[in-house]
Amino acid sequence: MADATKQSIDQLKETAKAIRRLIIQITTEAGSGHPTSSLSAVEVVTALYFGGFLRHSKVNPRDPKRDRFILSKGHAVPVLYSALCQAGYYTFEQIMTLRKLGSPFEGHPNMKQLDTMEASTGSLGQGLSLGVGHALACRLDGFDSHTYVMMGDGEMGEGQVWEALASAEKYRLANLTAIVDQNGYQQTGATKDVLDLKPFAAKFDAFGWHTQVIEGNSMESVVEALTKARAVTDRPTAIISQTKKGFGILPVLEPTGDLNYHGKPLSKELAEKALALLK
Amino acid sequence: MMAIGEAAGLKLGKATRDAFGAALKDLGNEFPNLVTVDGDVGNSTRTEVFAKAFPTRGFNVGIAESNMVGVAGGLAAAGKIPVVSSFAAFLLCNAFDQIRMSIAYPGMNVKLVGSHAGISIGEDGASQMGIEDVALACSMPGMTVVVPADAMSAKKATRAMLEHVGPVYLRCGRIELPEIYTADSPFEIGKANTVKEGKDVTIIANGLMVGIALDAAAALAKTGVQARVLDMHTIKPLDEEAIVKAATETGRIVVTEEHLMAGGLGSAVATVVARTKPVPMEFVNVGDTYAESGDPLGLLQKYGLTAEAIVAAVKKVRSR
Numbered sequence: 001m002a003d004a005t006k007q008s009i010d011q012l013k014e015t016a017k018a019i020r021r022l023i024i025q026i027t028t029e030a031g032s033g034h035p036t037s038s039l040s041a042v043e044v045v046t047a048l049y050f051g052g053f054l055r056h057s058k059v060n061p062r063d064p065k066r067d068r069f070i071l072s073k074g075h076a077v078p079v080l081y082s083a084l085c086q087a088g089y090y091t092f093e094q095i096m097t098l099r100k101l102g103s104p105f106e107g108h109p110n111m112k113q114l115d116t117m118e119a120s121t122g123s124l125g126q127g128l129s130l131g132v133g134h135a136l137a138c139r140l141d142g143f144d145s146h147t148y149v150m151m152g153d154g155e156m157g158e159g160q161v162w163e164a165l166a167s168a169e170k171y172r173l174a175n176l177t178a179i180v181d182q183n184g185y186q187q188t189g190a191t192k193d194v195l196d197l198k199p200f201a202a203k204f205d206a207f208g209w210h211t212q213v214i215e216g217n218s219m220e221s222v223v224e225a226l227t228k229a230r231a232v233t234d235r236p237t238a239i240i241s242q243t244k245k246g247f248g249i250l251p252v253l254e255p256t257g258d259l260n261y262h263g264k265p266l267s268k269e270l271a272e273k274a275l276a277l278l279k
Numbered sequence: 280m281m282a283i284g285e286a287a288g289l290k291l292g293k294a295t296r297d298a299f300g301a302a303l304k305d306l307g308n309e310f311p312n313l314v315t316v317d318g319d320v321g322n323s324t325r326t327e328v329f330a331k332a333f334p335t336r337g338f339n340v341g342i343a344e345s346n347m348v349g350v351a352g353g354l355a356a357a358g359k360i361p362v363v364s365s366f367a368a369f370l371l372c373n374a375f376d377q378i379r380m381s382i383a384y385p386g387m388n389v390k391l392v393g394s395h396a397g398i399s400i401g402e403d404g405a406s407q408m409g410i411e412d413v414a415l416a417c418s419m420p421g422m423t424v425v426v427p428a429d430a431m432s433a434k435k436a437t438r439a440m441l442e443h444v445g446p447v448y449l450r451c452g453r454i455e456l457p458e459i460y461t462a463d464s465p466f467e468i469g470k471a472n473t474v475k476e477g478k479d480v481t482i483i484a485n486g487l488m489v490g491i492a493l494d495a496a497a498a499l500a501k502t503g504v505q506a507r508v509l510d511m512h513t514i515k516p517l518d519e520e521a522i523v524k525a526a527t528e529t530g531r532i533v534v535t536e537e538h539l540m541a542g543g544l545g546s547a548v549a550t551v552v553a554r555t556k557p558v559p560m561e562f563v564n565v566g567d568t569y570a571e572s573g574d575p576l577g578l579l580q581k582y583g584l585t586a587e588a589i590v591a592a593v594k595k596v597r598s599r
Contacts, residue, residue: 064358111356111385118356120385123376129346130381133353133361136338140314140359160377163346170340 006052022082036246040183072127073152125158154186169208183245216241284457287493298430300325302437352381367393367409397537414542428489435466477507481525495589535563
């Protein structure tokens, strides 16, 4: 298994910017999708793939000894396609086919289409259970692989997530990390208005998980939290990554009066403004 | 009421769930990647027989079917062959979307085993009875659906589903069933077994209804009607050849199953018959109702899953 790529913090920030540009470009080209849900998650995904955390292989993406990243909030898949493009798995032209008929870069991850997708997701609440399965299998096989699962904060309304949290604690899965991209919004509004789960982090704590609450759009905080998570050896770890939906292009979104900006691409005009911001 | 298979001269054997559990344990060494995932009813589904023999390979995630199925999906993605089991009703109904998203859609090599299928579970009542499970399982692209008729075929089906690569739903029952097959009998997924030859009508059955169909065939024989009995243990993929042959050679078909009318074996067979060789058909099943508590044979009687009901259906279909 190849070593993970390890960039410096400054390099990671540049990479994050490049990934943000790709997210805007591919969703605007597609004419649909969830750019803002993708943008909030960029620092975590960038740190995982480029910060020395995720051991993965272009030659054999399904290497049994790899580390895994499961994107449970599947609608944010543009962040994953963009990160993989940035990592050289796919060309810009390939990911620009996002959501088009016949393209393997579907609107939500499809593991039958792409061997880089660890799960087919899109029906929320299911990724953490899959992560528990991966972590159990890796332990049975004696591999030191680590499984990361990213969920949304709105997604935590799904009961299955809490079943999965309990089962991971039962098996003391120290090779499993749940990351909640807590961007504060879900489809119809602010998460605190739709279904407020406060106190949020305390619930993870109560389920027996090692829990950290971090500034998820700060690369320094993300790298520090991922490092700490790997040092925990007796139980599963959670990172509550407090982010902003649409982070990186908020000055472009603010004048639209819609800070959620859920499930719609930027117009060509707004995309140009956003790309200018991300230079 | 006579025992199932008594009129046909069959001897009572084990329940299909018992045969499945024993087979799983026997296959544990041969299939080192085999693991079980349970929702705290392993002593009912009989996976506990395996889990006790291979304790590191049995996972009980508690009363949480959604997570149970998802965990199985993850284990399969990492190369294991998970057998995930619960009561048929809870597995298919409670975790339907998890089966869809985490198993069927990505084509995971997971074996779903639903025990306590049908109304013959008895006294626990309708909430525990899986009578829509086959319809739900068959609705998913890529799913193989198997309903064995006795302990021997359940044992063989257990091996067959582990050898098969891809998602499988195996339906098991709670009560003891007559022995229809011997160790030498064939069992192949997707290939119906002719358990009795006949030229006047074909009774297509699966699960517990195969024994009852044989009872009906014995009664019909006394009236001079030679009924063919087909054990259609695999509903998906369906043995179309055997159905077309039955329609062509016997000209009349009765389909019987311990399941709702909607979406079960009857619907599947009728689709083939309509498309290939239309002949008159009748159906003997649970219909469109939930059942209730009671003793298993009494329930079968009350809800019309009897040899008498099959004989009546045969008479009706022959009069059309």
